[in-house]
Amino acid sequence: MFEPRHREPVNPAATAEARDLLARIQATAGTHVLSGQHNTPRERSAYSDQAAELTGHYPAVWGQDFGFAADGDMDGVSFRQAVIDEAIEQHRAGSIVTLMWHAVRPTENEPVTFDGSICAGPLPQADWDDLLTEGTATHARWVAQVDTIAAFLIQLREARVPVLWRPYHEMNGSWFWWGGRDGDAGYTALYRQLHERLVTGHRLDNLLWVWNANAPRADAAAYAGFYPGHDVVDVLAADVYANDYRQSHHDELVALADGRPVALGEVGVLPTPQTLEQQRQWAWFMTWTDLLTRENDPAHVRRLFDSHRVRHRIFLG
DSSP: OOOOOOOOOSSTTOOHHHHHHHHHHHHTTTTOEEOEEEOOTTTTTHHHHHHHHHHSSOOSEEEEEOOOBOTTSTTBGGGHHHHHHHHHHHHHTTOEEEEEOOOOOTTSOSOOOIIIIITSOOOOHHHHHHHTSTTSHHHHHHHHHHHHHHHHHHHHHHTTOOEEEOOSOOTTBSSSTTOSOOSTTTHHHHHHHHHIIIIIITOOTTEEEEEEEEOOBTTBOOSGGGOOOGGGOSEEEEEEOTTOOOHHHHHHHHHHHTTSOEEEEEESSOOOHHHHHHSTTEEEEEEOTTHHHHSSOHHHHHHHHTSTTEEOOOOOO
């Protein structure tokens, strides 16, 4: 039996806003599910707005990405400041902000293409070793890339915006450059290196750390081998695509979480109200961009958003 526990953020210096947000997320466990919608940098909040128009409810969780691509692309790095400005406005309107970053390979410079860099398979072992080794050119480039993103996150800290921060997601698959490496010298070392840089180096105390795996399947390994440890994770999440809502995806993550909240970090086909009744610990779900209408029947979306267990954005004034 799952027993939700009240936990403070893993960062002892977490801001009051971050603490309040984690308490809100914890309070949903087993009772309610927060609706969510991911957007692209160029489109700002277009898909969240579309969800509201479709259902009459504005999603509680507003998702965005820092991007990696050339100017004008939907994932263009030139939109980063606009993303931050929009995040502040969304927070003021009552949204929960969650941010991710499809980071460029630390052997390359921005901008890049998705298939040519981000999703071109694991980093070669020699480059991976250099990435984790201070004093190498690869490590120095990684530091510079992280510091660029940190400058934007600092703006949110100064604006008192707490962030569900879910870096380097779907690491238990081998499609992203940071993926496919289990064990202490694998992904977990990179995650912990990032945590150290952002929390100790930049004092980003407004971040809640969301470890976001892919739901295990033929090309995605079990969660546990990629988990970096309870001392650096506030929330655990899984991405579920192809309408593959196995009970094991939920139950195994709940077991690994050991009382921490769990969430559906990204989904394509939305879960049904019946699925959420059976998998009761999901704290939120977040639909991926245009899959809201491309992979979901409007009637199904409305039925889910109208479910008695689903909660939406509340204006905080």
